[in-house]
Amino acid sequence: MRRLRPAHLLRTVDLAGTALFALQGGLTAAAAGLDVFGVLVIAFVTAVGGGIIRDLLLGDTPPAVFCDLAYPITAFAGGAVVVLLYTTVRDVPRDVLIPLDAAALALFAVVGAAKAIDHRMSPLLAALLGTVSGVGGGVIRDVLLGGVPLVLRSDVYAVAALAGAGVTAVGLRYGAPRVLVLALGAVVTVVLRLVAVWQGWNLPRVAG
Amino acid sequence: MRRLRPAHLLRTVDLAGTALFALQGGLTAAAAGLDVFGVLVIAFVTAVGGGIIRDLLLGDTPPAVFCDLAYPITAFAGGAVVVLLYTTVRDVPRDVLIPLDAAALALFAVVGAAKAIDHRMSPLLAALLGTVSGVGGGVIRDVLLGGVPLVLRSDVYAVAALAGAGVTAVGLRYGAPRVLVLALGAVVTVVLRLVAVWQGWNLPRVAG
Amino acid sequence: MRRLRPAHLLRTVDLAGTALFALQGGLTAAAAGLDVFGVLVIAFVTAVGGGIIRDLLLGDTPPAVFCDLAYPITAFAGGAVVVLLYTTVRDVPRDVLIPLDAAALALFAVVGAAKAIDHRMSPLLAALLGTVSGVGGGVIRDVLLGGVPLVLRSDVYAVAALAGAGVTAVGLRYGAPRVLVLALGAVVTVVLRLVAVWQGWNLPRVAG
Numbered sequence: 001m002r003r004l005r006p007a008h009l010l011r012t013v014d015l016a017g018t019a020l021f022a023l024q025g026g027l028t029a030a031a032a033g034l035d036v037f038g039v040l041v042i043a044f045v046t047a048v049g050g051g052i053i054r055d056l057l058l059g060d061t062p063p064a065v066f067c068d069l070a071y072p073i074t075a076f077a078g079g080a081v082v083v084l085l086y087t088t089v090r091d092v093p094r095d096v097l098i099p100l101d102a103a104a105l106a107l108f109a110v111v112g113a114a115k116a117i118d119h120r121m122s123p124l125l126a127a128l129l130g131t132v133s134g135v136g137g138g139v140i141r142d143v144l145l146g147g148v149p150l151v152l153r154s155d156v157y158a159v160a161a162l163a164g165a166g167v168t169a170v171g172l173r174y175g176a177p178r179v180l181v182l183a184l185g186a187v188v189t190v191v192l193r194l195v196a197v198w199q200g201w202n203l204p205r206v207a208g
Numbered sequence: 209m210r211r212l213r214p215a216h217l218l219r220t221v222d223l224a225g226t227a228l229f230a231l232q233g234g235l236t237a238a239a240a241g242l243d244v245f246g247v248l249v250i251a252f253v254t255a256v257g258g259g260i261i262r263d264l265l266l267g268d269t270p271p272a273v274f275c276d277l278a279y280p281i282t283a284f285a286g287g288a289v290v291v292l293l294y295t296t297v298r299d300v301p302r303d304v305l306i307p308l309d310a311a312a313l314a315l316f317a318v319v320g321a322a323k324a325i326d327h328r329m330s331p332l333l334a335a336l337l338g339t340v341s342g343v344g345g346g347v348i349r350d351v352l353l354g355g356v357p358l359v360l361r362s363d364v365y366a367v368a369a370l371a372g373a374g375v376t377a378v379g380l381r382y383g384a385p386r387v388l389v390l391a392l393g394a395v396v397t398v399v400l401r402l403v404a405v406w407q408g409w410n411l412p413r414v415a416g
Numbered sequence: 417m418r419r420l421r422p423a424h425l426l427r428t429v430d431l432a433g434t435a436l437f438a439l440q441g442g443l444t445a446a447a448a449g450l451d452v453f454g455v456l457v458i459a460f461v462t463a464v465g466g467g468i469i470r471d472l473l474l475g476d477t478p479p480a481v482f483c484d485l486a487y488p489i490t491a492f493a494g495g496a497v498v499v500l501l502y503t504t505v506r507d508v509p510r511d512v513l514i515p516l517d518a519a520a521l522a523l524f525a526v527v528g529a530a531k532a533i534d535h536r537m538s539p540l541l542a543a544l545l546g547t548v549s550g551v552g553g554g555v556i557r558d559v560l561l562g563g564v565p566l567v568l569r570s571d572v573y574a575v576a577a578l579a580g581a582g583v584t585a586v587g588l589r590y591g592a593p594r595v596l597v598l599a600l601g602a603v604v605t606v607v608l609r610l611v612a613v614w615q616g617w618n619l620p621r622v623a624g
Contacts, residue, residue, distance in 0.1 A: 029568075030622035037575055038568035039622045052473070057260070059269025061475025066541050073540075086622050124281075125274050139352070144555070146564040148354040152237075152246035159245055206238035206247045206294050265468070267477025332489075333482050347560070356562040360445075360454035367453055414446035414455045414502050 014111060015074050017104035022047035022078025024101060025141050027089060029082075032145050036083050042141055043079025044072070050136030054112050054129055058119050098197055099190070105157070106164050106189035109134035110182045113165035114172060123169040130165025131158055134189075156196035156203065164189030222319060223282050225312035230255035230286025232309060233349050235297060237290075240353050244291050250349055251287025252280070258344030262320045262337055266327050306405055307398070313365070314372050314397035317342035318390045321373035322380060331377040338373025339366055342397075364404035364411065372397030430527060431490050433520035438463035438494025440517060441557050443505060445498075448561050452499050458557055459495025460488070466552030470528050470545055474535050514613055515606070521573070522580050522605035525550035526598045529581035530588060539585040546581025547574055550605075572612035572619065580605030 025046025029039045048065040055063035065071040082089050112133025116126035135151045135158050142149040151158045168185030172178065195201070233254025237247045256273040263271035273279040290297050320341025324334035343359045343366045350357040359366045376393030380386065403409070441462025445455045464481040471479035481487040498505050528549025532542035551567045551574050558565040567574045584601030588594065611617070 026622075032564075033621060033623065034568055035619040035621050037619050041568060041574070056264060056472060057270055057274060059267075059475075062473055062535070062537070066473060066537060066545070069538055069540060072544065083622050090623075119270070121270070121274060122277055124277060128280065129274070143351060143559060144565060144568065146354070146562070148240075149352060152242055152249060152352065158249070203243035203245050205241060205243050206234075206291050207241065207298075264472060265478055265482060267475075327478070329478070329482060330485055332485060336488065337482070351559060354562070356448075357560060360450055360457060360560065366457070411451035411453050413449060413451050414442075414499050415449065415506075 011070075013107055015070060017107045018047045018071055018074045019078045020100050020104045021108075021137055022075045023082060023089060024097070025137070026079040026082030028141060028145065030086055030090075039083055040076060040079040042144060043082060044075045045144065046137040046141040047075035047078060048072070048137065049140040050108055050112070050133040050138075053136040054115065054133040057129060057132070058116065060115075060119070099194060102160070102190045102193040103186075105134045105161050105193065106186040109161040109165040109189055110168040110185040113168040113185065114178070114182060117169055117172040123166070123173045126169035126173075127162060127166035130168065131162045134158075134161035134165070156192065156201050159203070160189045160193035160196065163192055219278075221315055223278060225315045226255045226279055226282045227286045228308050228312045229316075229345055230283045231290060231297060232305070233345070234287040234290030236349060236353065238294055238298075247291055248284060248287040250352060251290060252283045253352065254345040254349040255283035255286060256280070256345065257348040258316055258320070258341040258346075261344040262323065262341040265337060265340070266324065268323075268327070307402060310368070310398045310401040311394075313342045313369050313401065314394040317369040317373040317397055318376040318393040321376040321393065322386070322390060325377055325380040331374070331381045334377035334381075335370060335374035338376065339370045342366070342369035342373070364400065364409050367411070368397045368401035368404065371400050427486075429523055431486060433523045434463045434487055434490045435494045436516050436520045437524075437553055438491045439498060439505060440513070441553070442495040442498030444557060444561065446502055446506075455499055456492060456495040458560060459498060460491045461560065462553040462557040463491035463494060464488070464553065465556040466524055466528070466549040466554075469552040470531065470549040473545060473548070474532065476531075476535070515610060518576070518606045518609040519602075521550045521577050521609065522602040525577040525581040525605055526584040526601040529584040529601065530594070530598060533585055533588040539582070539589045542585035542589075543578060543582035546584065547578045550574070550577035550581070572608065572617050575619070576605045576609035576612065579608055 022043040026039045026043035028046075029042035034042065048063075048071060051065050051071075052063045055061060055065075065075075109130040111130075113126045113130030115133075116129040117123070121129065138151055139149040142151075164185040164187075166185075167188050168181055171181030171184065230251040234247045234251035236254075237250035242250065256271075256279060259273050259279075260271045263269060263273075273283075317338040319338075321334045321338030323341075324337040325331070329337065346359055347357040350359075372393040372395075374393075375396050376389055379389035379392065438459040442455050442459035444462075445458035450458065464479075464487060467481050467487075468479045471477060471481075481491075525546040527546075529542045529546030531549075532545040533539070537545065554567055555565040558567075580601040580603075582601075583604050584597055587597035587600065
């Protein structure tokens, strides 16, 4: 796996995103009535599922999450926090969770797109792969919990990831400075997502 | 990715199959009440899911669909047609859709089997992989939409794909002419599928 | 694929585990009302799904099950037995099935962990991968049948696999004799699973 530069900063932020996705996945699983083990499993797959799909599709195996112990440990730690402090975590207000989640989504989307460009994919496919990195964990979570993935039903979420990943992919493909492009892509995703939530934007249904 | 010969003809037909599967997936998603983005996503995974699973299992990564822009563009175009022309597409009669779908199923099944034989798999496994190529996209579609995959419940569908893929795999393994074998396999799938629909064939349930 | 030693014994036991998981998967599918083909498919994916996920994550493609005809034949044979002898198989008492299932779970878990150690994964990740090998087929079965995977809800099952896989991974990593470590890991899984069933152990729910 090629490291993005500045690698240490990105890895720290990446782990923060992993922790947050693990918290969310664990909360969803606990609310669905799963036991301790089920909560840990769902927290884990929510946090690392997107990256695993990304690396499988890139042929970059074993996936990064299986090569750096910090990722699974962080993912399980997020699940363990839910198990140990459920009533506290449950009460974290939505106004705190949503921006944090948007940040995690943005980070996974731009890192995924950058990794695809590093593997010489075209910008369109890199943008798709970045989106899959961002939303894949949540899709696996929802399928395992027996429902239609939220991302297919809810307000502008994957579209925000796609926009940020697209900006990143196009920028890197045409040689713009890496740090700048990644930051810009992340900002696009976060802003689009937060404005969508704030304004109650939803895409129209196709069938009336 | 090794090209089948005559490559241009096959690629054209392959893209036609991709477009048709995208239309079907998009229609199913629209009828399930998804929004514009959800319809595009389901159209995409229905159209390319089988090929992605095939290439992951063959270790041929990134999957072909991520190496040739025509595939994702065709898949999204199929979804976009559903979004823009929903009421028209919805009213295409079943007597038109089912033969087209059988043709797409047949093509994916024989191409998948041929690719597996090129990777030196045994005919039995190549036939299985061809079947997975043909039905995989629909399975992902149904799982994401929260249901039991139709292919596990409905009339002779996967069996038709298996028969055509099997003919192809055995024929190629024993050195019969490539174009002939592929055409024969495709005809087997199409005929078996259409006769099954026409006669109302269903396999028996196991539990009374 | 590196063979474990003594290879012949292990392959025999591995095939026995494959057959048993196929029987179980087929029974579940028949009870869910699937037709003959659906029962065979679910039997197949239950029996080989865990190993396929394991090999995809290790980058060891095509997966072992696609390289050794004995595995798919055994898996389909298990499904065929359900189809042909449904009423007999259905009546096999739980006291026979559960120990056999625990043995299959144990075997898949320790073989998966050993394979991951052979690929130079850390013991923690090898234990996770062994667990996935053990429970993965059942998860795919339950998702295809439209439910929440049993392993996320039921009594100590994946935890038993994790314990055995962990013992195996740590033992092999620190150079203990291979046969001894695999046997010990398998015993840990079987004993933990059977005691859990016998005592009615369940992990607590997180949300009251």
